[in-house]
Amino acid sequence: MLSLPLEERIKKLLCEGPPVHRFSFLKHFALDCCDEEFLQVLQKHALLVQGLWAPKSSLLLLEDGESSLVRDYLLLLFSENSTISESDLLSNIPTNLRKKMEVFLDAFAVKRSSFKFTGWKFKEPADASFIKRYPKIVDAQKEVWNSIEKNLKKYIGGKKRGPRERNADPKPIITGTPGKTVNPTGTLMKNAIGVSSGRKTMSEETREALPKALTKVFLTHKVCSFQLICQGLRQLAISQSTLPKADARMVVAAAYGVDAPSEELHEIINQVATNIHGLFVLKSSPEHPEYDPLRKVVIDLLRGGSPDVKLKKANVFQAAKEVLKRDISINEYNKVMNDICVSKGSAWVLKSGDGNPT
Template identity: 55%
Template sequence: NKRMGSIEQRSNEEECWVPLKYHGSKSDFSARYLQRMLVEENSPIHFTMNPYDYVSSLCPGAGSNNTKSKGPSRRFLLSMPLEERFKKLLCEGEPVQRFSTLMHFAPNDTVEDVIGVLHKNGLLVQGLWAPRSPLLFNNDKMKCLARDYVLLSFSKNSVVKFQHLSVSPKLRDHIKCFLNIFAVERPDFKDWKFRQQTDLSFIKEHPNIVIKQEQVWAAAEKQITDVINKLGKSGSTLRNDAGKSAMVNKHLKAINSSNGPSGALTGNKNLSNESREALPKALQKLFQIHKVCSLPLIKQGLRDLAVSQSTLPKADARMTVLAAEIVDSSFVDTQEFAEVISQVATNIHGFYVSKSSEDPQHGPLRKVVTDLLLAGGPDAKLKKADVVEAARHVLKREISNAEYSKVMSDICESKGSAWILKKPK
């Protein structure tokens, strides 16, 4: 027996076996372990979202699947004219929809045609499209007002805190109803969060429409808030005031007409005084991002700058106004626009480089280098000896290797043993 025991022990050691003792599920040992696996509930999480809304918030666009489909069939929609098709899709589909999803219902139409229809019949909120209120509630001005107010709030921020409104209980109920449609209440934070994630791809790819829609909301905001405030006063009714709840529709027509803001969107060549003052500052900011620019890059860069500035709470609003006036206008083709650029940048054979440097002490050497590039022609190649000699002649001093490397790498790129002007990216 001892011999068998020693053989078994050696076998266990060689095969790395671990001896175990079985404990039944009803044994005291198992009961103690089960008890340790349980946690006493002492701080429950206040979770107000249902499972579907929670999954939808994690996976935007999940609401379009078959488990919760809304709206008419695709085959039926494709049989209709484009505008009627999108009116029906907007009104009978999800409360807000992504542009990429909407494009599936226009396989034979251009992006420009679809955007034109959406701009006419829809409102842009966080990069998503919602139908205009009069399309849904043409005869219910109270609902139009409440819906416009909620959409206006979420067009500014995806998270909104709604303070107590001194309005009639009926209007307050309508506002609460639309909040539940478009957002999720977060009692712990005392706010409402927009249900869908911002469609950043649309905002980035279509800055022109983003700016136009921002103008729509800016023009409508004062009228919406004025009506809300007026209804909070005793004796106010909707008979005279709530007709303004369709102001988004009115301003959409105004923005597309020849009498739109500043006439800029219809090809006006003149800038407002505010934009004229803001343009050089916007260009300076642009050249901090792009060291060397072509004219098309300047135009696109100003559009992108307007979009990025509009998402910052403390950004200079004049930047957005400026871009709104130059986008799709003929001012960018005028000599005056070129003259404004020349105030802040040097034209080096069709490419623009900022006259000023982020490091002011390098400004004089920067000018020496740009002058050499201008004198050398479109294919100019600079060598260190040429730059050092020119700096010695113009600046009356010897330049250090550090400042030479900083200035040259800022606007030039090396090619073999020489430097050439950087290409715009």
């Protein structure tokens, strides 16, 4: 991936990843160029929607012109608001195009039905950090959407749009001051990264993809710090970007977890791994699950001691006999200890978690 020219790299990422992309994730694949150069190329092939980047329909080589029209119309609506009412769509999209509409809605949004609102909500939370950091790009993209809307009106979406969902997020208004974004009430919009807003900012797609991706990271690094996990998720997306689309999409979606608030990523990590004094170890070994009972014994011994605790062979054998009610074999002992520890003289200590073997 990194060996490709910048433009080809961007096109490949846009086409093979999820429906929309965060700038911070895309830019990770182009650390060799400045933001200005990267954004110039990115805007040739993608459109800004809620601070995220969606590939242009022309780049995706859709099966027909009608599919492009429907997709562009839905993205136009989502660029203006994170929700679309069902009445808007039914009144503006011709009956013969509604099957195509459903395909793209499934990709971009989730259905919501209540007494006050029936429609669709954009799956991914807005990237407020990008909106705040690049107001000129946001303004330029508004002009692009205005041009697209004029063209779309010839074929679709000519009727007045209905009411929004009452609790929908207000559309940001870009001020003349770089780095500041206000909503219609005039209050500053908080940065979506690292600020608790009372709702999850990690998409369901990412939450579902992370456990599998995390397991892949732990297969490479048996013991990980939080920083190494984040690095591993991004590297995984790079190394596996040539896989079939379904699997590659899983990896890219999981890498988005790195941009979510850290407490949300920690929540998913804790589902598959155990925290040992700030370092993480898989609860179950994908390679040797038959040794998981002994693995848990060793993990408990490490957690019960100080951060620099040293485990002696006799201590492990004794603890295993008490907990497992049997004598363990030398083979399973060596498998478990070598997996998460390193030998220091006559004792074992937890691996460093920094990616190094010791």
